Amino acid sequence: METPQAAGEPAEQPPSYPTPPLVPYSPPAVSPPPLQTWQPAPPRRSRLWYASLLLAVIVTLGGLGLLYQDDISWQQQSGDLSRQNASLRDQLRITQSDYRTAQQTIQDLKTQALHPNVGIWNVQQHIDGPDFYLAGGVPDTFTYHLHATSSGPMSVSILTFEQFAASVxxxxxxxxxTNYCMHHQPKIANTWLNVTKVDYDFHLAEGCANYMVVFTAGGAVTVSPNVSVTYNPAPTFTGDC
Structure with missing residues (x-):
């Protein structure tokens, strides 16, 4: 057991040991960092943003698809409406044309009711020579439509009864x-000499009952009359009356 050193006594020196030789230090070789085969997961907020963006893209594409389908549908409906409109316009034109035709028909019927037209002489007759004649009265209050043809030259006159008596x-x-005297009286209303056709509307009997028509010829002919009258009374006296 060691005892503490007494005061005033020199301290005992510790034994000396030899110093070990210095060995040079070489740091260890730096190895390359290992390849990272794992990526850390993105933060949750980034995942939500990407999901929202993807959803927005899907919704946008879906909306564009719906708009495209709607546009095609509207175009088809527009084409159908255009065709229907064209068909309706054609029907309207036809209806308007039928309406105008009906109006004209009604107007014609009203005119015919107010002014009926009646045929009065349409049988072929013969004139055997210059001493023969055909005669017919012109009714009053009517327009006299004188239409006649003949197989040869004929003469036609519209006479008053007094002129006819003077001709006889x-x-x-x-x-x-006869062929001469019937057409050479003074102030004869109308005369056609040596013709094969007559077309004339006579109005002087519309207010006068004093006219007749006489046909003669210089030789034998066949007369084909097509005479009609239209009721058209004059408001006052006409012609020789």
């Missing part, structure tokens, strides 16, 4: 034959 006297007095 002319024949009896030997002034001329």
């Amino acid at each position: 006297d002319c024949v009896h007095q030997g002034t001329g034959n």
